[in-house]
Amino acid sequence: MRQAILSGALACLMLPAAACKIVPNPDPDAQSEASAAQTDEARMAVYVEDRWQGEVLPVITDNTVSYEALQAQLDEGLDAAGAAHGLRPEGEANPWNFVVTGSGTVTEAKLDSRAAKMQVDMDGDGSADVTLQLGPVIRGTALRDAMPFIVFTDFRDQIEFAKLARAMNDRASAGLEKPEGDVVGKEVSFTGVFTLRAAGDTPEIVPTELSMGGAP
Amino acid sequence: MSITRRLFVSGLAVTAVLPTVRAAHAQDKGLIAIITPSHDNPFFKAEAVGAEARAQELGYETIVLVHDDDPNKQSEMFDTAIARGASAIILDNAGADATVAPVQRAKDAGIPSFLIDREIKESGIAVSQIVSNNYQGAQLGAEEFVSLMGEEGPYVELLGREADTNAGIRSAGYHDIIDQFPDLEMVAQQSANWSQTEGYEKMETILQANPGIKGVICGNDTMAMGAWAALEAAGRTEVIVVGFDGSNDVRDSILNGGIKATVLQPAYRQAQLAVEQADQYLETGSTGQPEKQLMDCVLITSENAGDLETFALSS
Numbered sequence: 001m002r003q004a005i006l007s008g009a010l011a012c013l014m015l016p017a018a019a020c021k022i023v024p025n026p027d028p029d030a031q032s033e034a035s036a037a038q039t040d041e042a043r044m045a046v047y048v049e050d051r052w053q054g055e056v057l058p059v060i061t062d063n064t065v066s067y068e069a070l071q072a073q074l075d076e077g078l079d080a081a082g083a084a085h086g087l088r089p090e091g092e093a094n095p096w097n098f099v100v101t102g103s104g105t106v107t108e109a110k111l112d113s114r115a116a117k118m119q120v121d122m123d124g125d126g127s128a129d130v131t132l133q134l135g136p137v138i139r140g141t142a143l144r145d146a147m148p149f150i151v152f153t154d155f156r157d158q159i160e161f162a163k164l165a166r167a168m169n170d171r172a173s174a175g176l177e178k179p180e181g182d183v184v185g186k187e188v189s190f191t192g193v194f195t196l197r198a199a200g201d202t203p204e205i206v207p208t209e210l211s212m213g214g215a216p
Numbered sequence: 217m218s219i220t221r222r223l224f225v226s227g228l229a230v231t232a233v234l235p236t237v238r239a240a241h242a243q244d245k246g247l248i249a250i251i252t253p254s255h256d257n258p259f260f261k262a263e264a265v266g267a268e269a270r271a272q273e274l275g276y277e278t279i280v281l282v283h284d285d286d287p288n289k290q291s292e293m294f295d296t297a298i299a300r301g302a303s304a305i306i307l308d309n310a311g312a313d314a315t316v317a318p319v320q321r322a323k324d325a326g327i328p329s330f331l332i333d334r335e336i337k338e339s340g341i342a343v344s345q346i347v348s349n350n351y352q353g354a355q356l357g358a359e360e361f362v363s364l365m366g367e368e369g370p371y372v373e374l375l376g377r378e379a380d381t382n383a384g385i386r387s388a389g390y391h392d393i394i395d396q397f398p399d400l401e402m403v404a405q406q407s408a409n410w411s412q413t414e415g416y417e418k419m420e421t422i423l424q425a426n427p428g429i430k431g432v433i434c435g436n437d438t439m440a441m442g443a444w445a446a447l448e449a450a451g452r453t454e455v456i457v458v459g460f461d462g463s464n465d466v467r468d469s470i471l472n473g474g475i476k477a478t479v480l481q482p483a484y485r486q487a488q489l490a491v492e493q494a495d496q497y498l499e500t501g502s503t504g505q506p507e508k509q510l511m512d513c514v515l516i517t518s519e520n521a522g523d524l525e526t527f528a529l530s531s
Contacts, residue, residue, distance in 0.1 A: 091346075091509035114396050137396050139355065153339045153508040157312065158385040162351040166392070197512075 040160050044167040051149075052171055059147055060099050060208055063087060064191055067102030067122055067130075078199040086196075087146040095197045097146035100205065103189035104129065111179065115139070118179070120188060130203045132190060132210070135173030141165035142195040143172055143206050169206060176210045188212055246303035248276045248494065250487075251293050253308060254284045257410070257438050259461050259483055260308060262527040263332060266487035267306045274495045276303065285377070287314035294318035298325045304494040306487065307342075308333040311379045316341065328497055330490040333483065335381050335508070344493045345508045348481040350382055353460065353513025354389025357479040360515055361394065361433050361458045364476050368399035369430035372422055374415055374443060375407040376435035383407070386435045386460055394433075403429060408439045415442020423450055430456065437461035437478055444475050462516050462527055470521040480514040483527035 038046075048056070065073075065085045073081035078096065082088070086096035104122040111118075115137040119128035133139060144150055144165040155161045172192075179188070192207035248271040255261035260282075268278045279300065283290035290310040297305050298321065305322055307329055309315035315336045319329045323341055331345040339345070365371065373390065376383030394400050404422045408414035415434070419442065423429065432447070432455060434440040440459030447455045453474070459466050462480030469475040489511075493503040516524055523529050 089510070090506055091511070094510070095512065137392070139393075141352065151506055151508075152510060153345075153506050155508075156337060157335050157381045158347065158350055158510075159381060159388060162385060162388055162392075165351070 040163040041167070044160065044163040045170070047164065048167040048171045055149055056143075056147060056168070056171075057208070059087075059149075060191065060193065063099040063146070064101050065099065067100050067104075070098060070100055074196075074199050078196065081199075087148065089145055089152065094145070095195050097142050097193055097195050098203075099146065099191065099193050100203070101189075101191040101209075103187055106183045106186050106188055109179075109183045111183070116178070118183065118188065120190075128202075130194075130205055132188070132192065133204055133206050134176060134178060134210075136170060138169035138173060138206055139204065140169075140195055140206070142193045142204075143168040143208075145195065146193050172206050172208050176207060179210075179212050183212065186212055245275045245495075245498070246277065247279060247300055248304050248306060248491065249279050249281060249293070249297035249300070249302040250306045251281045251283055251290065251297070251308070253310065254282055257436075258463050258465065259437070259481070259527065262483045263308055263487040265526075266484040267332075267491050270488040270491040271306075271494075274491065276491075276495075283310045285310050287311050290315065291318050294322055298322060298327060302327055303498055305329045306490050306494065307331050309336060312337045312381050313379070328494065330494045330497075332486050332490045333382070333481075337381075339507050342507065343497055344490060344503055344505065346486055346490055346493075347382075347508070347510060348483075348486065349510040349512045350385040350481075351389045352510075353479040353481065354386040355393050356513060356515040357458050357460055357477065358390040358393035358433065360477045360517065361390075361431060361456070362397055362400065364456045364458070365400060365431050367397045370401045370403045370426065370428055371431040371433065372419075372426070372429055373402055373405045374418060374432065374434040374439045375405065376439070377409045378407055380410075383410075383435055390433055408434075408442065410436050410438060412438040412442040412445075415439035416446045417442075419443040419446035420450070423447070423452065432457045434459045437463040437466040440475055440478065441465055441469070444469060448474075462514075462524055464524070464526065467516065467521045467524045470516065470518055473518075477515065477517045480516050480524065480529060481527065482511055482513070485528060486511055 073084050082096035086098055088094045088096050102122055104120040106118050107121050107128045108119040110116060116134035118132045120130050120132060121127060122129040152161055189211050190207045191209040192205035194203040194205045250264050250267045252260040252264050264280050268280055271278045281293045283293055287310045305327055312335060316338050319341045322329050328343040331342045333347060335345050335347055375387055403426045406418050408418045432443050434443060437459040440457050444457050457475045459475060459478040462478050466475050466478045497503050
């Protein structure tokens with residue numbers, strides 16, 4: 001590892017004109033030793049932790065759109081909204097992912113589950129418009145698939161790539177202050193990511209920020 | 217089986233005996249070799265048919281070969297494709313590790329490979345690896361299974377072939393959902409190697425040891441068909457069976473109230489897409505896509521089974 005860093009540093013010294021960034025890309029021997037020592041889960045958890053502040057959160061900040069603005073775009077069609085605000089991997093038929101921020105009223109909550117959720121009314125008509133997935137078990141791969149710097153080709157196989165999605169979801173869930181007690185009727189504000197396959201589907205949002213009681 | 221063998225034999229015959237026949241039949245763009253597992257499983261047949269049809273539409277000659285999940289046979293087929301001077305290879309491979317070497321050999325011979333359905337454990341050797349989003353699909357199937365089970369009861373999981381990444385990823389997707397429900401208890405988990413016959417036999421044995429099971433979740437449709445036949449033979453048609461693939465056999469079973477659900481992999485489109493990327497790569501030097509690509513799967517129940525035909529949904 002030290003060797004890799006050293007040679008990375010040397011490469012930087014030798015290329016003064018190029019923008020330099022040390023990418024942890026150890027030689028194959030070192031990599032197989034590392035993977036022998038670590039499970040996919042552990043390796044992906046480290047991968048996510050290393051990038052959470054520096055890469056994941058900036059993507060979220062840069063792509064956040066208000067719930068109302070996104071809804072207005074979605075009225076013109078999913079592809080229009082996707083082109084304006086969406087993120088998705090390249091390839092045929094990959095669904096759009098959106099980063100959305102907003103606040104609404106909790107209409108229903110299941111907080112004692114491993115897959116804790118809250119239903120939230122966003123437009124004041126009394127019926128739920130979005131689901132907030134609080135975890136720790138979170139469905140889907142929205143957070144992973146919204147990240148432009150994450151490319152499937154860079155991972156060993158679908159299993160490792162799935163563990164990466166799990167690790168992203170775990171990290172998001174762990175970073176939230178979980179609401180407790182009776183939250184129905186209370187106001188909640190959030191920023192989070194979701195996958196949208198059809199314009200009419202209910203967004204199942206993975207929050208990266210959450211606070212009870214109105215806008216932070 | 218007979219169709220498979222005939223195709224295989226005729227492929228060999230063309231290679232061995234009539235190498236010049238190609239010139240007589242050849243269209244402008246050269247030969248595409250299409251190599252898949254046995255067409256006994258309609259999934260692989262649909263891939264081969266889809267790829268062949270698209271290749272011919274685009275002006276290629278085709279040769280269709282079957283490796284029967286035997287890496288040695290697959291290796292020989294790569295030699296055949298290389299000897300024939302194929303322009304490209306469309307491959308559903310015989311093992312994530314064992315396939316790296318032949319794909320590299322083809323690459324060294326200047327022949328690009330375009331993989332479908334199954335990945336290999338290296339990137340940078342094949343030009344494209346287009347696979348179903350098995351994790352997403354398995355989660356869809358598992359959610360339907362959990363709901364059909366009423367979130368409780370003893371169940372069985374039939375796994376696919378261990379050397380195949382798709383077996384592991386589907387199982388992971390199933391358990392990421394099912395394990396959230398503590399009242400769902402897995403009483404047996406065995407590999408039936410994607411096979412209908414093994415699915416039948418394993419199900420028979422498991423049923424004897426665990427007569428109280430309420431559901432069976434399977435890594436593919438052929439195993440689901442085998443399991444369902446065993447359950448039917450035992451008079452246990454109330455047991456909930458869920459598969460994965462979206463075959464016409466399982467579609468018919470769903471429509472007749474047998475198997476309850478499956479997950480469609482867009483196999484036909486996937487094979488066609490691989491040929492289109494091969495064509496674009498041969499014409500322009502690039503597919504315009506990253507090497508590894510995922511295609512989403514669709515849940516099939518009695519509600520939409522009627523729209524399913526040969527691994528594609530009409531609507």
